[in-house]
Amino acid sequence: MESTPDLVFRLANGAALLGWVALLALPPSARWSASVRRVAGRVMPFLFSIVYVAMLATHWNGEGGFGSLAQVRALFDVPGALVAGWLHYLAFDLFVGSWIAERAAALGLPHWQVVPVLLLTFLFGPAGLLAFVLLRALRRPQSLRLRTGAAS
16 A cells, blocks of 8 residues: 555646646637636645645654755655645646636637647746746737736
């Protein structure tokens, strides 16, 4: 029988992969696209967040912290805390990927141009966000203007 952190890691990875496949496979014009984006980008990160908090609460033994690289390394020496850190990535990257898909749809960007951005976000998080900003700068520069009170 696998240990709990290993099982949580495998289940979370599988669920996140399903969410990413949904974001990548469904163009905004698809019938269920908006609903699937909400599930992948809101519900799944919320569930990951619950498991993240549970993993930290049950596996953080008080060693390590966030004050230095050595403390972060010590924190992630505990498998359950390491899985919690992984869940942090999964939740935030999927949330950002969903936001990118939603913003791209709202801006009318072709889905085939957004797919590489989503792949980058899936694999390298902030690199995908950077690519989305660059795509917007090239295709819809007016969308990058800061507006008070408007979602951008």
